[in-house]
Amino acid sequence: MRLIPAPAGSGIVFRRSDLDNFEIPATGRNVARVSYATSLMRQGVLIQTTEHLLSALIGLGVDNIIVEIDNLEVPILDGSSLPYVSAILTTGLKRQRRKREYLRILKPVEVRENSPCGEKFIGVYPGEGYSIHYSIDFPEPIGRDTFIGDLEAGAYANLIAPARTFGFKEDEAMLRDMGLIRGVSDDSAIIVTRTTPSQTGTILNGPLRFPDEFVRHKVLDLIGDLALAGRRIWGRVVAERAGHAMHTALVQKLLRDRSAWELAHRCESAEEAEPATNASASSIVWQHA
Numbered sequence: 173m174r175l176i177p178a179p180a181g182s183g184i185v186f187r188r189s190d191l192d193n194f195e196i197p198a199t200g201r202n203v204a205r206v207s208y209a210t211s212l213m214r215q216g217v218l219i220q221t222t223e224h225l226l227s228a229l230i231g232l233g234v235d236n237i238i239v240e241i242d243n244l245e246v247p248i249l250d251g252s253s254l255p256y257v258s259a260i261l262t263t264g265l266k267r268q269r270r271k272r273e274y275l276r277i278l279k280p281v282e283v284r285e286n287s288p289c290g291e292k293f294i295g296v297y298p299g300e301g302y303s304i305h306y307s308i309d310f311p312e313p314i315g316r317d318t319f320i321g322d323l324e325a326g327a328y329a330n331l332i333a334p335a336r337t338f339g340f341k342e343d344e345a346m347l348r349d350m351g352l353i354r355g356v357s358d359d360s361a362i363i364v365t366r367t368t369p370s371q372t373g374t375i376l377n378g379p380l381r382f383p384d385e386f387v388r389h390k391v392l393d394l395i396g397d398l399a400l401a402g403r404r405i406w407g408r409v410v411a412e413r414a415g416h417a418m419h420t421a422l423v424q425k426l427l428r429d430r431s432a433w434e435l436a437h438r439c440e441s442a443e444e445a446e447p448a449t450n451a452s453a454s455s456i457v458w459q460h461a
Contacts, residue, residue, distance in 0.1 A: 178236040180270035200423040227396030228256035231328030251336035251360040268450035276436040277407030299408030312367040317387040335388035338362035
């Protein structure tokens with residue numbers, strides 16, 4: 173897989189080099205499957221597991237990039253977005269002349285879902301910056317946790333990128349039968365066992381990188397999924413027990429309601445007089461394992 177710089181206004185585009193360079197823009201209209209990962213599809217051509225790379229790009233402020241890949245699955249690497257972030261920062265970003273357009277939220281948009289375990293919820297609201305309030309509630313040993321932060325604070329690389337994906341050992345066979353987690357190993361995910369009446373659940377391959385690594389990874393996923401809005405969000409996001417399906421459902425509902433948002437420019441910070449501009453990463457190459 174390669175990351176190739178793109179002109180301002182290009183957005184994030186996946187290019188299947190094994191299929192005559194067929195391109196799939198990273199937008200909500202191309203969302204395909206969203207069960208345990210987010211996949212994109214256009215004219216029958218599929219790209220799976222896009223969320224970690226998209227999260228890294230949005231987290232670092234990369235607006236325009238071509239992701240050239242020679243198969244259908246984006247490398248999972250260590251299960252976080254840190255390898256992508258480290259490589260991009262090492263190679264460097266190019267500031268482009270065109271001002272960055274944000275998707276500024278004008279009114280609330282919400283998605284709710286009732287489940288046997290209670291209501292799941294995600295909403296986006298007007299606000300400054302790109303604030304995120306995310307709560308999870310899983311069986312032990314994960315449990316309930318909450319993370320609150322603002323992407324505009326510039327701490328994505330340190331606070332969010334290192335958080336790894338996670339899963340229950342009991343679900344492994346089912347997920348592999350579904351064609352998922354093909355590249356996953358003990359080195360690319362936190363593996364836990366569920367608490368049952370006969371045994372206490374445990375983390376099989378610790379230690380954790382953060383005490384609240386599970387919820388931080390959900391925030392990582394959220395940022396990657398909301399990248400499919402096509403612009404960086406300018407507003408406030410609140411999620412309660414959500415996941416890929418609800419993240420992408422929010423994107424699609426938001427984009428359908430043209431009165432809920434506007435394209436706008438803003439300054440990076442009060443101290444910086446120059447407006448935020450588009451950025452594109454220099455060329456970077458990953459080899460599949």
